[in-house]
Amino acid sequence: MKTSLFGSTGLAMLLFLAAPVWAADETESATAKEMNLALLARIEKLEAELAAVREAVQQSTAIATRAETNATKTAASVIKVKKFASAAADASYAGAPSDSKWHLAGYADVGFVGSNGPNADSFVTGKFNPSFHFQYKDKLIFESELEFLTTSDGKTEIELEYSQVDLFLNDNMTLVMGKFLSPIGQFQERLHPSWINRIQGAPAGFGHDGIQPASDTGFQLRGIIPLAKSKWTYAIAVGNGPRTNSEGGVAFEGVGRDDNRNKSVGGRVGFFPTPYLEIGGSYLTTRVNGYMGPGAPGLILGGPIDARYELWGFDASLTKGALAARVEYLSSNRDMLFSSTLEDPAGILLPELGMEAWYGQVSYRLSKIGDSDFIHKLEPVIRYGEFRISGQNELEEENAQNRLNIGLNYWLSPTIVTKAGLEWRDFTVAGVDSETLYQFQMAYGF
């Protein structure tokens, strides 16, 4: 019994003691459950946040990729712009690379001529000679020069001095086609423009009604032959040739239609032993028809109506520093032929015509004399020449002469000059009075 009591009591105590423990366990279980739920909610929240972060990262990656692509494109554009700018800079340095280019050049002059001869002292308007140059790549150039003149009675004359296409065949050879200045000698092709010519007029025989051919219409092959330290130049020309004028002379004015079946063939060869010395030789041969003036009834049959015409000459120039010395000589011969003239429109036999002209000229710029700028711009010049004609009395009376020029030039700039000069014309035909001219001129090459 006692045992049983102890046992019952113990069990009761155990129960008594166990009850709160049981109760405590239940409380803890509930708390854990709540905590689990909270954790679960937190995890879900974290997962949601993670998903959001992932999406944000993906979007950022896409944006970064697009940005990188744009940056690459921009860099490529920058490179293109840089290349373009560099090319533009090069182009502006070396000149615009256009295929066609042009240039307006030329010269003009005004002046005064006094004389002790029959003509009154006169102001002269001189000439206005614009020249146009059009170039296509480095292949060809078209060039043309007009000459505007005021005549003694106030009219304006316009002449086409030359109009030619220059085709560059290779580095050293050019084909010239059209109306060109005669390559015979030096004066006509290179020295006659008033801003280049040191004296107001042409040397005797080298102007109009002279021996010097002015121009021809046809073609030229011209160029350069380098030879060691020296240089050769050449110009071979074929053209329509000259015509007989109403005074019986030979006019070489670049006619647009040939009046016979013979072309003129001629040219010049130049040699440069040193860069400052040039020696040249010229030759031309052709045939020339008699003159058929307006109203002429016709030429006499049975005689020569065309004649051989030959011209030859030489020239030399020494140009070094302030000194320029030149000499030219030309000689021509035309056989006899029947021709009408103003005096004999029905036609007469014109005898053989011979012409000969030469001149020598020296100019010296005082650029190294003293310290004065005024003195440095002065340039004295002297020229002497002779022109002889045989076989045509009228031409001889009017033109055959000895001519002496002295002058003093003042250069306002390298291309603007004022000239003051005296010219003595001593005509060779007996009875023709000599003449003294006082010449002033301002010329501008532009």
Added chain:
Amino acid sequence: MKIQNKQWAALCILLASAALVYSSSSLAGTEPKEKKVKPNPMLIVQGAKTWKENCGRCHNLRSPKELTDEEWDVSVSHMRVRANLSKGDAEAVRAFLKASN
């Protein structure tokens, strides 16, 4: 002389025609535009010498500043024909004038 004259003329016309055909083929070509490069200093020096020796033979030397680069291009081509300059001489003179204007 008449026959000789004709023969000369025919020969010259033949030569000129051949030259024309030759050059026209290069004119029609689609070659690229000239490459623009800065000229080398020696070309400029050579151009100055050529300019002085050739241009001063007939007329005073113009100031390089009188014309623009493009005008010098054309002007020098004109003078290449008139003064019988080689292409190399003309290019050297151009280089000098452009560098000096």
